Amino acid sequence: MNNKILLQRRDMGRLVLAGALLLGAATAFVRPAYAADEAPDALVKRLSSDVLETIKADSSIKAGDVNKIMLLVDSKIMPNVNFQRMTASAVGPAWRQATPEQQKRLQEEFKALLVRTYAGALDQVVDQTVTVRPFRGSAEDKEVLVRTEIQGRGEPVQLDYRLEKTPGQGAGWKVYNLNVLGVWLVDTYRTQFAQEINKSGIDGLITALASRNKSNTKS
Numbered sequence: 388m389n390n391k392i393l394l395q396r397r398d399m400g401r402l403v404l405a406g407a408l409l410l411g412a413a414t415a416f417v418r419p420a421y422a423a424d425e426a427p428d429a430l431v432k433r434l435s436s437d438v439l440e441t442i443k444a445d446s447s448i449k450a451g452d453v454n455k456i457m458l459l460v461d462s463k464i465m466p467n468v469n470f471q472r473m474t475a476s477a478v479g480p481a482w483r484q485a486t487p488e489q490q491k492r493l494q495e496e497f498k499a500l501l502v503r504t505y506a507g508a509l510d511q512v513v514d515q516t517v518t519v520r521p522f523r524g525s526a527e528d529k530e531v532l533v534r535t536e537i538q539g540r541g542e543p544v545q546l547d548y549r550l551e552k553t554p555g556q557g558a559g560w561k562v563y564n565l566n567v568l569g570v571w572l573v574d575t576y577r578t579q580f581a582q583e584i585n586k587s588g589i590d591g592l593i594t595a596l597a598s599r600n601k602s603n604t605k606s
Contacts, residue, residue, distance in 0.1 A: 427550045427560040428522035431533045434467070435517040453604075457502055469551060469561040470494060476564070477576040478592070481584045489589050496596035497576075503603035515539035528552070531560075544568065 425433075442448055447455050474494045475482040485493065520534040530551045536543040547566035553559060565572045583592045 425559065426522075427524065427531050427548075428519050428533050430467075430560055431535060431548060432517065432519045435519075435535065439515060439517065453503055457499075460498065460502055467559075467561055469553070469563045470498065472551075472563045473497075473573060476573045478580055478584070478589075479577050481589055485589050489593065492593045493589070493596075496593060496600060499600045500596055500603075503600055
């Protein structure tokens, strides 16, 4: 895949990963029963504030240590994200034709792409604070939009989250899309991935993502 296609939103994407980290990296502080009952805006605000302090205090994460960031993502972000839905939405209609193994590979490579491409965002965390904008929702809602602003040096950054309410084991609110400065993460990648799928199919997309990730590992 052309590097330009995957990285044309590089600066926006770095902020996206930073937002994902802000949302999820403090999951260890959440008791499962409490998390299931917590309002989505309260969840975003509490975790965002907790993790900002975690990132500020960890120089290796701020420096972009990919292995440590990947561990952080696996242990603390993923429990708060419906990553299968996020990946399926990014892949589009072709997801339904993909085999279970292809779907697994797509999720793995998509996650690695986000983490490795945007690890550099963390060295920008200095004195930022997060403000949750007025939230309009009800107890009956199954999907909600939580709008936030990250404030620090320079202009505030708009960072919005779409969350869904999940039932059963691990019940609670989970993120399935992110918006930075008016651009939705899933929509951006859907356009890019569709170009590769139309040219080379699902296997071609997997190969292109794996190649990009290997290139990021070397750089």
